[in-house]
Amino acid sequence: MTLADAGKTNRSESSFQTKKIRFTYSEVQEMTNNFERALGEGGFGVVYHGFVNGTQQVAVKLLSQSSSQGYKHFKAEVELLMRVHHINLVSLVGYCDEGNHLALIYEYMPNGDLKHHLLGKRGGFVLSWESRLKIAVDAAIGLEYLHTGCKPPMVHRDIKTTNILLDEHFQAKLADFGLSRSFSDGSESYVSTVVAGTPGYLDPEYYQTNWLTEKSDIYSFGIVLLEIITNRPIIQQSREISHLVEWISFMITKGDLRNIMDPNLHQNYDNSSVWKAIEIAMSCxxxxxxxxxxxxxxxxxxxxxxxxxxxxxxxxxxxxxKSSMEFSVGIFTDVIPKAR
Known part of the structure; x- marks a missing residue:
């Protein structure tokens, strides 16, 4: 059965709540200048740069025919983003649902994803500790909104550094809601579901029980925090303790903050704020x-x-x-002719 056939079994003209933001495939081709500039690629497909109305920059995520995620996740993301709006969630500009052609059109985030910045792939620019904390706060607020501000509550299910995007002011926004799930009513505390997510970020309790709760997102967010702090791989076989969580637990017992922190920061941070952040991450x-x-x-x-x-x-x-002012005053008084 083809992807299109699989999708048609549950597609209808009333699939989505509104048609106001629906684009044709030819409009998608036009806005991306025939898919001229690729921004990146994920499990869903390739993301292209584009313009809506010739002025508004957008990111167009085109579903590849071989995508394992398919129409179900496409539909879930469209329906979520059409009813959920928050400053720390990437907003949906529109979508295309035409035959085999599926595309999601988002606001453009010019500073890319957090992972690329931590890896130094954005011109070698190193995020300061203050900038990292601002990004962590933004992402936490976005996730808090999904958990407590949405009715019914939402679980993202795929929190990771590549799904935290940065706008022109480095404000962070959560992206990629294809795996998100909602609780059908407020009395539920978990959903029994097939395990989905990204290895390394996946809550081990959810993996073992298939019981999805908001605490599964919190585990993933804790891993993200540890990456922000250490800028180290989650799993690294060459490390004395391969898993990042266990390695940090060991380093904490030694009180070794300097080796826990990203060396690119050159110890330019407030120690108490770092220890507090580590404590938060380890509790998550x-x-x-x-x-x-x-x-x-x-x-x-x-x-x-x-x-x-x-x-x-x-x-x-x-x-x-203050030092600069004292220096300037000193120079100024030296050059003023003294009263006779």
Missing amino acids: VSPSSTRRPNMSRVANDLKECLISESSRIGEGRERES
């Missing part, structure tokens, strides 16, 4: 979901880390400004 990746905090707690604790780091930077700038 607790093997037992009942011991993990909720997303509101995580977001608030990360805001405290950011305040601590920002005040350190503010004090440093104040000292520099």
Whole structure:
């Protein structure tokens, strides 16, 4: 059975709530200048740069014919993003659903994904600790909205550094909602479902039980936090302890903050905010979901880390400004002729 045939079994003209943002395939070709500039590629397919109305920049995610995700995930993402709007979620500009041609059209995020920045693939630019904390706070707020602001609540199911995108001001937004699931009513605390997600970020408890809860997202977010802190691979066979969580647990017992932190930061950070962030991350990746905090707690604790780091930077700038002013005054008084 072809992808198109598989999709037709549950497609209808009333599949989606509105047709206002539906584009034809020829319009998609036109907006991408016949798929001229690829931005990246994922499990869904290739993402292309484009323009709507000749001015609004967009990212067009085109479903590949060999995609394992298919129409079901395409439809889930369209329906979610048409009813869910938040400053820390990538917004949907439109979609194309025409025969074999499926495409999702999003707002364009010019600074790409968090993973590329951590790997230094964006011009070698190193994100400061303050910038990383801001990104973590933004992502946490977006996830908190899915868990508590949506009715019914949503679980993202694929939180990872490549699904955290950055706009022109480095504001972070969650993306890729094809695996997202909602709880049908407020009384449910979990959904029994086939395990889906990305290895390394996958909640081990969910993997073992097939019980999906919001705490599964929190485990994944904890792994993301550990990547932000360490800039190290989740699994690295050459490391003395291959899994990142276990390696950090070992380093914590040694009190070895310097080797935990990304060396690219050159120790330019507030130690207390770093230890607090590590504590938050390790609580998120607790093997037992009942011991993990909720997303509101995580977001608030990360805001405290950011305040601590920002005040350190503010004090440093104040000292520099004061020193500079004293230096200028000194020069100024030296060159003024003395009164006779």
